[in-house]
Amino acid sequence: MSLYQVQKLIYQLNRDPRTRQRYADERDAVLGDYDLTQEEIGALAKPDIGLLYVLGVNGQLLMHFAALHRIEWTDYLERMRQGLKEYGPVREGVYAATGYEGVEAHDARLKAERETR
Amino acid sequence: MPLVYCGACSHAPGITGRAERADTQTRQALETAFRRMGDEMRATRPDALVVIAAEHFANFFMNNMPAFAIGMADSYEGPIEDEAFLRIRRTTVPGNKALSRRLIETVMQTVDVAYAEEWKFDHGISVPLHFLTPDYDLPIVPANINCQGPPLAPLARAWAFGEALRRAVDAVPERIALIGTGGLSHWPATPDSGKINHEWDREFLRRWSANDREALLSYTDAEIYREAGQGGFEIRTFIAAAAAAGGATGRIDFCEPVPIFAVSCTLGSFELPPAQQNTPSS
Numbered sequence: 001m002s003l004y005q006v007q008k009l010i011y012q013l014n015r016d017p018r019t020r021q022r023y024a025d026e027r028d029a030v031l032g033d034y035d036l037t038q039e040e041i042g043a044l045a046k047p048d049i050g051l052l053y054v055l056g057v058n059g060q061l062l063m064h065f066a067a068l069h070r071i072e073w074t075d076y077l078e079r080m081r082q083g084l085k086e087y088g089p090v091r092e093g094v095y096a097a098t099g100y101e102g103v104e105a106h107d108a109r110l111k112a113e114r115e116t117r
Numbered sequence: 118m119p120l121v122y123c124g125a126c127s128h129a130p131g132i133t134g135r136a137e138r139a140d141t142q143t144r145q146a147l148e149t150a151f152r153r154m155g156d157e158m159r160a161t162r163p164d165a166l167v168v169i170a171a172e173h174f175a176n177f178f179m180n181n182m183p184a185f186a187i188g189m190a191d192s193y194e195g196p197i198e199d200e201a202f203l204r205i206r207r208t209t210v211p212g213n214k215a216l217s218r219r220l221i222e223t224v225m226q227t228v229d230v231a232y233a234e235e236w237k238f239d240h241g242i243s244v245p246l247h248f249l250t251p252d253y254d255l256p257i258v259p260a261n262i263n264c265q266g267p268p269l270a271p272l273a274r275a276w277a278f279g280e281a282l283r284r285a286v287d288a289v290p291e292r293i294a295l296i297g298t299g300g301l302s303h304w305p306a307t308p309d310s311g312k313i314n315h316e317w318d319r320e321f322l323r324r325w326s327a328n329d330r331e332a333l334l335s336y337t338d339a340e341i342y343r344e345a346g347q348g349g350f351e352i353r354t355f356i357a358a359a360a361a362a363g364g365a366t367g368r369i370d371f372c373e374p375v376p377i378f379a380v381s382c383t384l385g386s387f388e389l390p391p392a393q394q395n396t397p398s399s
C-alpha cells in the first residue's frame with residue numbers, strides 16, 4: 001500500500017509545471033521515480049479516477065489531477081461514483097463517500113424552500 | 118497599530134470555476150456581498166492583509182506538514198490551479214517580507230509556527246482575493262492551518278494561533294486587516310460534492326458571531342467529520358479569525374447554501390471597536 005507515494009506524485013504534478021512537462025514527455029520515467037504498486041501505476045496511467053478515489057487519494061489532489069487530464073467536473077464526479085460501484089468503498093483516508101441526493105435534487109429542494117419563504 | 122479589520126469568508130473553487138452553474142440571483146448576491154466585503158476591508162486603509170487559509174497541498178504535504186505556517190516573502194504566485202478549471206488568471210501578488218518576519222517573531226512567542234519564503238497560492242487564497250482585492254494591490258501575509266492531512270492541530274491551538282496573530286498585528290506600526298477563509302460543512306471533491314449541512318453551518322455561525330470561545334472549541338474532529346464532512350475541518354480558519362477579533366462579536370453578511378459551489382457560501386466580519394478602525398496612521 002503506497003497511497004502516500006501516489007498522492008506525492010499528484011501533489012508534484014499539481015504544483016510544479018516542470019513535473020507536468022516531464023509527465024507529458026516521459027510518463028513512465030516519472031512513474032518510476034515513485035514507489036508504486038502495479039495497481040497504482042495502472043490507475044495513474046489510464047487515468048482511472050474511480051480507482052484512484054477508492055484507493056483513498058485526497059479529493060483536493062484528485063480533482064486537479066482530473067482537471068490536468070481535461071476531465072470536466074460532472075464527469076469527474078461520475079467517474080468516482082463508477083469507481084465505488086466497480087471497486088467498492090474507499091479504502092483509506094478521509095475522503096469517503098457518505099451518500100447524497102445530488103446537486104440537481106438538492107437545488108430543486110432549495111428552490112422550493114425559497115419559494116415558500 | 119491595533120487590527121483594523123477582521124472577517125472570514127468562503128473560498129470554494131466552484132465560486133469562480135463553476136460560477137454560471139449556480140442560481141443566477143444567488144450568485145449575483147454572493148458576488149455583490151464579496152465586493153462589499155472588499156470595500157469595507159479597504160475602507161479601513163490597511164497596509165497589509167493577513168489571510169489565514171486552509172491550503173490544499175499547494176505548498177505543504179505529508180512529507181513535512183506544518184500545523185501552522187506563515188509566508189515570509191515579497192511576492193507570491195498563484196493560483197496553482199489550471200486557469201481553465203478555476204478561471205482565475207495566474208499572477209504575482211505582493212507580499213512584505215520584513216513585515217512577515219516581524220509578525221512571525223511575535224507569533225513564535227506563543228505558537229511554534231513554521232515560516233516559508235516560498236509560497237504558492239491555491240484557490241484557498243486566490244478565490245477570496247479575486248473578489249476582495251481584484252487589483253492585487255494590497256500586500257498579503259499568507260498564513261496556513263493544516264486542515265487537510267490529519268493529524269490536525271486541535272481547535273484550541275487554532276484559537277491560540279489566532280490570538281498570537283492578533284498580538285503580533287497589534288505590535289507592529291502598520292495597519293493590518295485579517296481574514297480567515299474556509300468552508301463550513303462540506304464534502305468537497307467527493308461524489309457527495311454539494312452536500313451541505315446548513316443547520317450545522319448556522320449553529321456554527323451563531324457561535325462564531327457571538328465569539329463564544331467555549332462553544333467554538335467544543336466540537337470534536339469525530340463530530341465535525343460526521344456532521345460537516347472532511348471539509349468541515351476548515352472551521353479552524355474561522356476559529357482563528359474569531360480569536361484574532363479579541364472578543365469582538367461578529368456579523369454574518371451572507372450565508373446561502375449553493376450545492377454546485379459545494380458549501381454554504383459565507384461572509385462575515387467582526388465589529389472591531391470604532392476607535393480602533395478610525396485611528397489615523399502615523
Ligand SMILES: [Fe+2]
Pocket residue numbers: 128171173241299300351
Ligand atoms: Fe478548502
